[in-house]
Amino acid sequence: MPDTLAAPAATRPTGWKQVSLQGWGRSSLSPCLAARPERLRELHAALDAPEGRTLIAHGGGRSYGDAALNTDGAVVVTGRLDRILGFDPATGELVAEPGVTFADLLEVFLPRGFIAPVSPGTSHVTLGGALANDVHGKNHHHAGSFGEHVLWFDLLLPDGRMQRVSPESDPALFQATVGGIGLTGIVAALCLRLTRVPSNALAVSRRRVRNLDGFLAAFEAAAGATWSVGWIDALAGGASLGRGVLETAEPSEARVESRPPRARRFPVDAPGWLLNGLSVRAFNELYWRRVPAAGQQATVPYRQFLYPLDAIDGWNRMYGKQGFRQFQCVVPPGPGEAALRRLLETVAAGGNASFLAVLKVMGRDGPGMLSFGMPGYSLALDIPARPGSEAIFTQLERITRDSGGRIYLAKDSLLSAEGFAAMYPRAGEFRAVRERVDPQRRLSSDMARRIGL
Amino acid sequence: MSDTWVILGASSAVARAFAREAASHGAALVLAGRDMEDLEHQAADLAIRYGVPAMPLRFEARDLATHAGFVAECRRRAGDGLLNVFLAFGVMPDQAAADADPEVAAGMVEANFTGAASVLGALAPVLEAQRGGTVVALGSVAGDRGRKRNFLYGATKAALLVYLQGYAARLSGAGVRVLCIKAGPVDTGMTWALPKLPFMASPRGFAAAAWQRAGKGGGSAYLPGIWWPVMTIIRLLPTPIFNKLNI
Numbered sequence: 261m262p263d264t265l266a267a268p269a270a271t272r273p274t275g276w277k278q279v280s281l282q283g284w285g286r287s288s289l290s291p292c293l294a295a296r297p298e299r300l301r302e303l304h305a306a307l308d309a310p311e312g313r314t315l316i317a318h319g320g321g322r323s324y325g326d327a328a329l330n331t332d333g334a335v336v337v338t339g340r341l342d343r344i345l346g347f348d349p350a351t352g353e354l355v356a357e358p359g360v361t362f363a364d365l366l367e368v369f370l371p372r373g374f375i376a377p378v379s380p381g382t383s384h385v386t387l388g389g390a391l392a393n394d395v396h397g398k399n400h401h402h403a404g405s406f407g408e409h410v411l412w413f414d415l416l417l418p419d420g421r422m423q424r425v426s427p428e429s430d431p432a433l434f435q436a437t438v439g440g441i442g443l444t445g446i447v448a449a450l451c452l453r454l455t456r457v458p459s460n461a462l463a464v465s466r467r468r469v470r471n472l473d474g475f476l477a478a479f480e481a482a483a484g485a486t487w488s489v490g491w492i493d494a495l496a497g498g499a500s501l502g503r504g505v506l507e508t509a510e511p512s513e514a515r516v517e518s519r520p521p522r523a524r525r526f527p528v529d530a531p532g533w534l535l536n537g538l539s540v541r542a543f544n545e546l547y548w549r550r551v552p553a554a555g556q557q558a559t560v561p562y563r564q565f566l567y568p569l570d571a572i573d574g575w576n577r578m579y580g581k582q583g584f585r586q587f588q589c590v591v592p593p594g595p596g597e598a599a600l601r602r603l604l605e606t607v608a609a610g611g612n613a614s615f616l617a618v619l620k621v622m623g624r625d626g627p628g629m630l631s632f633g634m635p636g637y638s639l640a641l642d643i644p645a646r647p648g649s650e651a652i653f654t655q656l657e658r659i660t661r662d663s664g665g666r667i668y669l670a671k672d673s674l675l676s677a678e679g680f681a682a683m684y685p686r687a688g689e690f691r692a693v694r695e696r697v698d699p700q701r702r703l704s705s706d707m708a709r710r711i712g713l
Numbered sequence: 714m715s716d717t718w719v720i721l722g723a724s725s726a727v728a729r730a731f732a733r734e735a736a737s738h739g740a741a742l743v744l745a746g747r748d749m750e751d752l753e754h755q756a757a758d759l760a761i762r763y764g765v766p767a768m769p770l771r772f773e774a775r776d777l778a779t780h781a782g783f784v785a786e787c788r789r790r791a792g793d794g795l796l797n798v799f800l801a802f803g804v805m806p807d808q809a810a811a812d813a814d815p816e817v818a819a820g821m822v823e824a825n826f827t828g829a830a831s832v833l834g835a836l837a838p839v840l841e842a843q844r845g846g847t848v849v850a851l852g853s854v855a856g857d858r859g860r861k862r863n864f865l866y867g868a869t870k871a872a873l874l875v876y877l878q879g880y881a882a883r884l885s886g887a888g889v890r891v892l893c894i895k896a897g898p899v900d901t902g903m904t905w906a907l908p909k910l911p912f913m914a915s916p917r918g919f920a921a922a923a924w925q926r927a928g929k930g931g932g933s934a935y936l937p938g939i940w941w942p943v944m945t946i947i948r949l950l951p952t953p954i955f956n957k958l959n960i
């Protein structure tokens with residue numbers, strides 16, 4: 261036998277390929293080199309980016325902006341690392357590789373009576389991406405953010421060491437990595453506690469709300485609900501400013517028949533004129549009218565409630581070639597209420613065709629140094645990328661910042677470095693951890709450079 | 714006792730997807746390969762997702778002397794159930810590297826052909842004895858006609874196909890099905906860094922199609938099916954024209 265066999269079967273050298281990536285909003289193209297490890301050993305090897313380039317992990321690519329982009333640098337695509345490594349039905353504790361998605365969890369564990377404790381609005385998000393943005397769901401006011409349910413993770417540090425990190429073993433590194441937009445290392449595995457549910461469905465109730473004050477009161481009244489979310493018609497102004505539909509939900513004891521999903525695909529980039537004020541206005545109006553004045557109750561499968569947008573694959577192409585941006589902020593109760601009004605007025609006045617905006621109550625601060633969560637109201641809305649549309653973000657950033665709120669990095673592509681510094685008071689602690697684990701700044705991203713990290 | 718699929722080269726992305734496909738149909742798995750850490754992880758994944766037993770087993774295609782013992786171990790692990798085989802291991806260094814270094818060239822022949830023939834040879838009596846079962850092996854469209862770009866690789870796959878034809882004939886009396894899949898490009902680590910390839914299949918879609926095709930019987934089959942017309946044309950091109958093409 262040739263003696264090359266004696267060497268550890270370090271298979272092929274890492275394949276790097278030139279690609280052009282986009283955030284989910286598709287508002288810009290980012291050329292870079294990409295590796296896609298198929299397994300742990302290849303992940304280790306991929307840390308060695310060619311030509312001394314910086315590196316960032318790229319999960320499901322569901323961040324709207326540039327959190328997972330690294331123009332002229334390198335990215336490590338983690339989607340193929342999708343093995344479920346352990347599950348204990350007694351405790352609900354799951355150990356999984358970072359490329360496992362919420363769709364996987366739903367498929368494998370809902371039939372056994374477990375769901376993810378916290379779930380973003382699309383099931384195509386990976387667990388690694390969920391950790392790195394410390395994502396939240398429609399149950400934030402109860403369950404907090406994703407990172408609160410993570411018991412530990414294995415972090416591949418920039419120097420090649422693998423460290424198991426729990427809130428006890430290394431609190432600073434834990435808190436820097438949860439919500440740390442991939443800048444402390446690459447998560448190679450994580451342990452997450454799933455939540456037990458009685459059936460595959462939830463009991464949902466929907467009702468119309470006339471305006472913003474009505475919404476704030478309705479949320480207050482619905483504080484006991486397990487899940488709650490408000491869909492706002494962001495084009496309605498005047499006395500109807502903030503009108504929309506409030507959805508609340510509880511786990512249902514009764515099952516519903518649920519067919520395996522078959523997503524339709526949005527076929528092409530829509531022409532720019534499709535989303536003009538009129539068509540969006542009509543859609544939003546319909547959405548509002550669909551709910552009878554007396555309200556509506558339904559028992560629906562988790563998938564439908566948690567991931568409504570997943571019914572259309574590639575729906576982001578609806579905004580045409582130029583793409584769109586999302587704005588999401590959280591503002592504190594009190595000053596935040598006036599800020600919400602100003603944010604909605606600014607968008608409505610700009611006539612920026614935005615589909616339904618999402619309003620949510622948030623319950624508490626997240627565990628990460630750069631976690632988005634804080635007590636208050638979160639507002640999210642889409643704005644098509646058109647010449648001049650960036651200006652409106654400057655206004656939205658200003659309003660958010662003045663009210664003591666913050667902008668969500670998972671959705672962001674325009675936040676200024678000063679804005680970031682003002683909104684994320686623990687950024688200094690974060691920098692200190694980064695100095696410890698990545699003194700040479702081998703990890704970086706477009707977002708990191710833009711916001712001054 | 715349920716059927717067992719022995720996956721040879723189980724760390725391959727195609728093999729991984731096929732193992733999931735088989736597990737989703739209730740099969741037990743023997744995951745044979747060299748990256749034992751990865752095989753352990755995969756075994757856990759299959760057991761949790763599909764509730765089937767999955768066992769890692771070391772396998773080195775080029776270490777011919779170990780094949781008899783390996784096959785005996787597979788037979789033991791399959792218990793009383795039918796043993797089936799999915800052969801996925803293989804390497805594809807580029808032609809220039811193989812031209813420059815005879816070790817590379819010989820290594821590819823050893824892995825893709827010699828190793829395959831050896832382990833299949835060792836499996837034959839076991840398959841005959843059980844009077845049934847299915848063997849699926851991954852050939853390639855590259856085996857249909859030697860192209861400038863990768864004719865040594867193509868030659869190993871062509872040799873594998875011819876071997877499988879005779880193998881199928883030998884085992885047909887025992888009711889064993891033998892299927893050679895002439896695979897088009899699949900989106901795996903083998904093809905990731907290559908320039909864009911036409912009709913790229915996802916491992917998952919490919920594995921589902923392979924499973925379905927295997928249920929229909931032996932022989933050979935192009936996957937994805939579009940490669941049948943494409944390769945028919947390529948095979949029929951007159952040599953002077955073919956030689957001018959840069960494919």
Ligand SMILES: Cc1cc2nc3c(=O)[nH]c(=O)nc-3n(C[C@H](O)[C@H](O)[C@H](O)COP(=O)(O)OP(=O)(O)OC[C@H]3O[C@@H](n4cnc5c(N)ncnc54)[C@H](O)[C@@H]3O)c2cc1C
Pocket residue numbers: 284316317318319320321322323324327328338358379380381382384385386387388389390392393394395396397398440441442443445446447448569670671
């Ligand atoms: C339709 C839609 C609805 C959404 N709804 C919500 C919502 O309700 N709540 C919410 O909180 N968010 C929501 N999001 C945002 C989304 O949850 C986050 O952007 C999430 O981080 C995306 O994860 P991803 O797997 O796509 O990773 P990417 O977007 O590819 O990456 C996100 C970040 O994670 C890092 N990362 C990825 N993998 C790893 C790893 N293995 N190790 C270290 N870092 C890693 C990347 O470097 C990057 O900084 C939504 C997005 C969409 C498209």
Ligand SMILES: NC(=O)c1ccc[n+]([C@@H]2O[C@H](COP(=O)([O-])OP(=O)(O)OC[C@H]3O[C@@H](n4cnc5c(N)ncnc54)[C@H](OP(=O)(O)O)[C@@H]3O)[C@@H](O)[C@H]2O)c1
Pocket residue numbers: 269271272722723724725726727728746747748772773774775800801802803804805824828851852853854896897898899900901902903904
């Ligand atoms: N991808 C395509 O486009 C394509 C097209 C046509 C045919 N095929 C064929 O399909 C099969 C799977 O390919 P893939 O794309 O999934 O590639 P892959 O990921 O590179 O998988 C190949 C596997 O073969 C294993 N292997 C290589 N040499 C071995 C040896 N000497 N002993 C044991 N195992 C060995 C490797 O094991 P290690 O992990 O230990 O290295 C690896 O897991 C291959 O036979 C390939 O030729 C692929």
